[in-house]
Amino acid sequence: MPNPIPYLLLLTAMYIAGLIGMNIPQTTQLFQWLTPFNLLASLAILLYFHQQWNRNFIIFCIVTFLTGFFIEVAGVKTGVIFGPYKYETTLGFKVLEVPPMIGVNWLLLVYCVGSSFCRTSKPIYIKVLYGAMLMTMLDFLVEPVAIRLNMWSWKVANPPVQNYIAWFIVSAVLLSLFHSMKFRKDNPIALWLLILQICFFGIQNFIH
Numbered sequence: 001m002p003n004p005i006p007y008l009l010l011l012t013a014m015y016i017a018g019l020i021g022m023n024i025p026q027t028t029q030l031f032q033w034l035t036p037f038n039l040l041a042s043l044a045i046l047l048y049f050h051q052q053w054n055r056n057f058i059i060f061c062i063v064t065f066l067t068g069f070f071i072e073v074a075g076v077k078t079g080v081i082f083g084p085y086k087y088e089t090t091l092g093f094k095v096l097e098v099p100p101m102i103g104v105n106w107l108l109l110v111y112c113v114g115s116s117f118c119r120t121s122k123p124i125y126i127k128v129l130y131g132a133m134l135m136t137m138l139d140f141l142v143e144p145v146a147i148r149l150n151m152w153s154w155k156v157a158n159p160p161v162q163n164y165i166a167w168f169i170v171s172a173v174l175l176s177l178f179h180s181m182k183f184r185k186d187n188p189i190a191l192w193l194l195i196l197q198i199c200f201f202g203i204q205n206f207i208h
Contacts, residue, residue, distance in 0.1 A: 004188040007045050011189070014038055015196045019203060022149060032149055036092040036101045043108050045189060052184035060181050061107060064174050068106025071170055072098045082163040084155035091151050109135055110171065112197070114178035115190035124179045132172040139167045141201040148208065 018038060021031035050057065073096045075081040091099035113135055117127045143159045146152055154160075178185070 001049065001051065001188075004049060007049070007189060008192050011042065011045060011193060011196060014041065015200050019200055022204070023207060028149075032090045035090050035149075035151070036099070039091075039101055039104050039108065042193060043104055046108065046111060046187065046193060049187050049189045050184075051187070054183050056181040057183035060177055060183070063177060064107045064110050065103040067170070067174060068110075069098060069100060069103030072102050075166070079155075082166045083160040085152055085159075085163075086155075087152045088150040090149055106170075106174065108193075109138070109197075110174045110178055111187075112190045112194040113171075114175050115185050115187045116194055118179070118185035124176070127179055128172050128175045131175045132168045135171040135175075136164050136168045138198060138201070139164060141198065141205060144208070145201050145204040148204075 015038075018031055018034070021027045021034075047061075071081065072087075075083075076086055076097050079085070087094060087097065087099055087102070091101040093099060113131045114127075117131050120127060122130075143163075147154070
């Protein structure tokens with residue numbers, strides 16, 4: 001396995017640059033445009049350090065990406081799952097009114113959270129429960145930042161409670177898939193990338 005330190009430093013630099021750039025009015029638009037590339041680069045580095053590319057892992061990646069994407073399509077089309085919302089421009093081009101980057105985001109988060117809990121000796125249902133709670137709390141941090149940065153918008157004043165309930169349920173289903181399928185789950189990048197995400201959105205909320 002290659003040395004992860006240079007990649008951890010690169011990811012840290014990327015997120016610090018994004019944090020600064022998105023809070024300078026002259027560069028906000030540029031860093032909004034760069035958001036999909038940040039997501040793709042983060043996922044690419046994460047997967048570069050994955051250690052067992054077997055059939056199960058490939059199935060997990062495909063199913064998680066497609067589930068994340070199409071649950072958002074259903075959410076946007078019906079307003080029933082997460083509440084009434086729509087995607088704006090920051091996450092890039094859209095298919096069926098939803099940017100494919102949201103599927104990338106689901107895969108990134110589920111993998112990072114699942115991998116971060118994989119070394120604990122707790123039963124799978126505990127790992128899934130804690131992981132889904134963590135993903136839901138992260139969504140709570142993400143929502144005000146995403147709205148401000150034109151990633152998506154709600155047709156109501158604030159994200160409804162059903163958004164967080166749906167996030168918990170979908171997260172639990174995908175984390176169950178992650179923990180039940182047989183492939184190597186430890187990754188030296190995953191926990192650090194998860195911490196970077198939490199810090200990025202937490203600091204953005206503190207600033208604003």
